[in-house]
Amino acid sequence: MTDAAQPAVGSVRAPLTAQQVAMEARLKKRHRAETWFKAQGLAAIIVAMVFLVVLVGRIVGQGYSTFETHTLSVPVYLNPERIDTSDLEGVNYDYIVAEAMMKKLGVVDDDLGLVSGKVMDLTSRDLGFQLLNMLKADKSLIGKTITVTGPFKADADLYFKGEIKRSTPQEDRKLDDQQLNWLDQLKNDGSVKSGFNFAFFTHSDSTEPEQAGVLGAVVGSAMMLLITALIAVPMGVMAAVYLEEFAPKNRWTDVIEVNINNLAAVPSIVYGLLGLALFINWLHVPRSSPLVGGLVLALMALPTVIIATRSALKAVPPSIREAALGVGASKTQTVFHHVLPLAMPGVMTGAILSLAHALGETAPLLMIGMVSFVPGVPEGFTGAATVLPVQVFIWENASERAFHERTAAAIIVLLVFMIVMNAAAVILRRRFERRW
Amino acid sequence: MLTWLSLLFLALFSGAAFMLGKRRAVKTAGGAPRVLHSLPGYYGSYAALWAGAPAALLLLLGTTFGGRVEDAMLQAQRPAVVQSLDVDRQDVFFSDAQAIAQGIAPSEVTYEGELKAALDVKVAEARRIENLVRFSVLGLSGVLALSGFLLAFPRLSADFRARNRVEGWVGGLLMASSIAAVLTTLGIVLSLVWESWRFFQSISPIDFLFGTVWNPQIAMRADQVAAEGAFGAVPLFAGTFLIMLIAMAVAAPVGLYSAIYLSEYANRPVRSVIKPLLEVLAGVPTVVYGFFAALTVGPLFRAGFNALGATMVGGPLDGVGQYLMEVQNQMALVAGVVMGIMLIPFVSSLSDDIINAVPQSLRDGSYAMGATKSETVKKVVLPAALPGIMAAMLLAVSRAVGETMIVTMAAGLQAKLTVNPLDTVTTVTVQIVTLLTGDQEFDSPKTLSAFGLGLTLFVVTLGLNIIALRIVQKYREQYD
Numbered sequence: 039m040t041d042a043a044q045p046a047v048g049s050v051r052a053p054l055t056a057q058q059v060a061m062e063a064r065l066k067k068r069h070r071a072e073t074w075f076k077a078q079g080l081a082a083i084i085v086a087m088v089f090l091v092v093l094v095g096r097i098v099g100q101g102y103s104t105f106e107t108h109t110l111s112v113p114v115y116l117n118p119e120r121i122d123t124s125d126l127e128g129v130n131y132d133y134i135v136a137e138a139m140m141k142k143l144g145v146v147d148d149d150l151g152l153v154s155g156k157v158m159d160l161t162s163r164d165l166g167f168q169l170l171n172m173l174k175a176d177k178s179l180i181g182k183t184i185t186v187t188g189p190f191k192a193d194a195d196l197y198f199k200g201e202i203k204r205s206t207p208q209e210d211r212k213l214d215d216q217q218l219n220w221l222d223q224l225k226n227d228g229s230v231k232s233g234f235n236f237a238f239f240t241h242s243d244s245t246e247p248e249q250a251g252v253l254g255a256v257v258g259s260a261m262m263l264l265i266t267a268l269i270a271v272p273m274g275v276m277a278a279v280y281l282e283e284f285a286p287k288n289r290w291t292d293v294i295e296v297n298i299n300n301l302a303a304v305p306s307i308v309y310g311l312l313g314l315a316l317f318i319n320w321l322h323v324p325r326s327s328p329l330v331g332g333l334v335l336a337l338m339a340l341p342t343v344i345i346a347t348r349s350a351l352k353a354v355p356p357s358i359r360e361a362a363l364g365v366g367a368s369k370t371q372t373v374f375h376h377v378l379p380l381a382m383p384g385v386m387t388g389a390i391l392s393l394a395h396a397l398g399e400t401a402p403l404l405m406i407g408m409v410s411f412v413p414g415v416p417e418g419f420t421g422a423a424t425v426l427p428v429q430v431f432i433w434e435n436a437s438e439r440a441f442h443e444r445t446a447a448a449i450i451v452l453l454v455f456m457i458v459m460n461a462a463a464v465i466l467r468r469r470f471e472r473r474w
Numbered sequence: 475m476l477t478w479l480s481l482l483f484l485a486l487f488s489g490a491a492f493m494l495g496k497r498r499a500v501k502t503a504g505g506a507p508r509v510l511h512s513l514p515g516y517y518g519s520y521a522a523l524w525a526g527a528p529a530a531l532l533l534l535l536g537t538t539f540g541g542r543v544e545d546a547m548l549q550a551q552r553p554a555v556v557q558s559l560d561v562d563r564q565d566v567f568f569s570d571a572q573a574i575a576q577g578i579a580p581s582e583v584t585y586e587g588e589l590k591a592a593l594d595v596k597v598a599e600a601r602r603i604e605n606l607v608r609f610s611v612l613g614l615s616g617v618l619a620l621s622g623f624l625l626a627f628p629r630l631s632a633d634f635r636a637r638n639r640v641e642g643w644v645g646g647l648l649m650a651s652s653i654a655a656v657l658t659t660l661g662i663v664l665s666l667v668w669e670s671w672r673f674f675q676s677i678s679p680i681d682f683l684f685g686t687v688w689n690p691q692i693a694m695r696a697d698q699v700a701a702e703g704a705f706g707a708v709p710l711f712a713g714t715f716l717i718m719l720i721a722m723a724v725a726a727p728v729g730l731y732s733a734i735y736l737s738e739y740a741n742r743p744v745r746s747v748i749k750p751l752l753e754v755l756a757g758v759p760t761v762v763y764g765f766f767a768a769l770t771v772g773p774l775f776r777a778g779f780n781a782l783g784a785t786m787v788g789g790p791l792d793g794v795g796q797y798l799m800e801v802q803n804q805m806a807l808v809a810g811v812v813m814g815i816m817l818i819p820f821v822s823s824l825s826d827d828i829i830n831a832v833p834q835s836l837r838d839g840s841y842a843m844g845a846t847k848s849e850t851v852k853k854v855v856l857p858a859a860l861p862g863i864m865a866a867m868l869l870a871v872s873r874a875v876g877e878t879m880i881v882t883m884a885a886g887l888q889a890k891l892t893v894n895p896l897d898t899v900t901t902v903t904v905q906i907v908t909l910l911t912g913d914q915e916f917d918s919p920k921t922l923s924a925f926g927l928g929l930t931l932f933v934v935t936l937g938l939n940i941i942a943l944r945i946v947q948k949y950r951e952q953y954d
Contacts, residue, residue, distance in 0.1 A: 075848035079735025280648035305876020315665035370641040398759025401878035
């Protein structure tokens with residue numbers, strides 16, 4: 039820059055030359071471009087953050103209501119005429135509950151059973167199951183009146199939560215005006231209680247939204263992740279130790295290295311195809327079991343564990359190795375007594391992060407048959423199981439509106455698990471990482 | 475159960491070998507461990523390894539491949555009655571025989587007359603073979619354990635180099651683990667190529683790669699297996715490409731600009747907040763993005779376009795308005811945009827690393843010449859980082875092409891050859907999922923075509939990754 043800055047210093051401003059005027063104009067333009075460019079960068083960051091907020095906000099907004107539920111307490115008269123003591127399983131308990139409800143609501147069933155049908159649409163079949171279990175335990179209850187407490191059907195629950203509104207035209211909602219009146223009546227006489235939805239965490243998948251929970255999926259995910267961790271972490275660490283500390287630098291190890299980098303970028307669905315062809319069709323590992331899921335995810339997590347371990351090993355300074363060798367340790371002793379323990383925080387961080395990634399993986403599991411409906415906790419490592427992300431996928435496909443709410447809630451559970459794992463990794467890194 | 479018991483027993487035996495070996499080493503040294511070549515523990519480990527490792531390996535192989543061996547032995551002899559059945563039915567016959575032998579519920583097929591008699595024979599044979607395989611594995615591993623120990627134990631003496639031997643074992647184990655990564659690749663390639671080869675026997679690869687009609691559901695019927703054009707994958711490639719383009723149109727500018735802002739403009743506190751938040755966005759499972767696309771972005775876009783269409787109807791753009799009114803949730807645009815959001819943190823973190831790797835001296839030189847910050851970025855930093863950024867974009871493209879859940883949940887199933895982002899398209903990954911979930915007969919071209927698609931996908935993404943790595947390697951050192 040020549041004398042462009044000079045005039046400003048002098049007390050008497052000399053008239054600008056044409057060249058200087060042009061330069062000032064150019065400078066202004068350049069500074070405008072500068073501001074504009076910076077604004078673009080800032081806008082990009084804001085856009086990304088808005089996406090994050092909308093994504094998380096939408097899911098929490100859709101899902102949080104699942105954690106609240108409404109239960110109904112109703113005194114039920116166990117009418118001996120309706121209960122055949124020789125065949126307790128065959129009794130229509132839903133109707134007995136409906137009778138009790140009608141009595142409470144002060145309505146009478148018509149000949150076609152339309153009223154009782156409408157009443158039955160309000161309460162969960164869980165109430166009937168409770169009656170069955172009580173009677174199985176104690177037959178002397180017949181003829182007495184007992185009070186049972188249980189959830190509403192999902193649609194009634196949605197009405198209490200304000201998701202189904204009275205202002206919607208009757209044809210467009212699942213419940214008609216009469217049913218809504220009944221629900222209001224129940225609420226007003228105090229037989230409806232709202233509380234935390236424990237059932238969501240103690241039940242497994244079900245065809246009835248109000249009885250569907252994530253227990254089976256959480257247990258399935260945990261079992262699968264256990265298999266993945268037991269295979270991928272030791273194997274990944276050993277492979278990385280070999281490549282970083284022992285392997286000669288030659289063509290063969292170059293091939294392995296390129297190979298691992300490429301494996302890390304192979305689409306996850308391809309691992310699903312591998313699992314289907316290799317584990318299921320060739321080795322006959324049971325379909326949709328935590329075992330086969332864990333094996334597939336282990337193969338998927340292996341390259342990332344190797345890469346993370348290698349960088350952790352690289353970060354250990356050579357002086358440590360030289361000192362150990364200097365006092366007479368063998369190569370193996372140096373690695374296992376000194377280098378690996380020092381690299382352990384980095385290794386564990388990498389391992390946890392890749393397991394967290396495996397926890398959220400869905401696509402390869404669809405290939406190995408995990409989309410089936412599993413109404414319970416998996417029976418062992420070779421039994422049919424479902425896992426959290428697949429549960430999300432299955433519920434998202436369900437048509438009932440109540441399942442959408444539950445899908446978002448299952449996502450919240452999944453995200454909580456992932457956040458815990460990521461936080462553990464971050465803490466591990468902060469706490470134990472050493473700068474050399 | 476039996477395997478677990480025998481593994482436990484083997485562990486105990488191996489532990490005993492350790493104690494014995496250690497004691498023998500100390501004893502041969504005359505009670506003075508100082509004269510031993512290695513620490514006493516190494517002698518014990520040497521004995522324990524020989525006693526335990528080969529037998530454990532055999533047990534492991536036995537449980538993994540025992541089923542295959544049993545299948546082969548059972549199917550080696552096929553009675554004439556069975557041979558008269560279809561190939562598919564033969565498989566059912568044998569799997570039923572095994573199921574009955576193991577006490578698992580067989581299929582619903584009923585067997586009568588001669589076939590029933592043949593089944594009973596095979597059931598008995600299956601039981602016999604199962605026992606034979608199981609006990610020969612157990613017996614053989616017992617022999618291995620014992621002979622391993624007997625081989626190793628007499629060698630233990632004061633000047634035996636036990637440590638070197640044990641370290642040899644450890645080295646072998648480490649090397650075997652690193653080969654597992656290569657075996658995974660080999661497994662992927664072999665299984666994809668093998669199943670695709672079976673597929674290409676009924677459908678020509680030319681028809682598959684260049685055909686423009688994709689309709690595998692129709693081709694399910696036996697008489698239409700060879701129906702021409704039913705397995706033309708071009709619409710899938712086009713759909714994948716369209717969604718990838720939309721995703722990159724979102725992810726590339728947003729990701730790159732945020733990387734530039736973070737590395738060149740943002741101060742430390744801003745960076746320390748934004749970077750972890752971007753990592754959160756990167757850590758969100760794709761199924762969550764799929765849910766977001768299907769239930770939030772899809773309806774939102776549809777409502778937006780429908781409203782826009784409503785304002786146009788009756789005006790000069792009546793046709794466009796009518797079309798917009800008809801737009802559905804499952805448009806390419808929705809899947810593309812959400813996939814773009816997913817890729818933002820990926821692009822941004824890769825670009826951030828690359829921009830940070832540009833030496834500070836280049837920037838300082840530019841500032842010294844009087845350039846503004848944005849001029850430095852545009853004229854100096856970005857050209858220097860260009861190869862790396864290209865590679866990052868290619869990796870993002872590869873991710874977009876292989877991404878499955880978002881498109882499965884938010885894009886459609888109709889294979890259409892279109893460039894209209896408001897239309898519904900399908901992608902390679904969606905079709906793989908659709909073809910392989912639910913009931914599958916494994917030999918139909920319908921199921922096998924999924925492997926053909928998988929192979930194409932693998933080759934394309936591998937190609938992109940290799941090109942990206944090459945670019946990085948080739949231009950990396952230029953500024954170091």
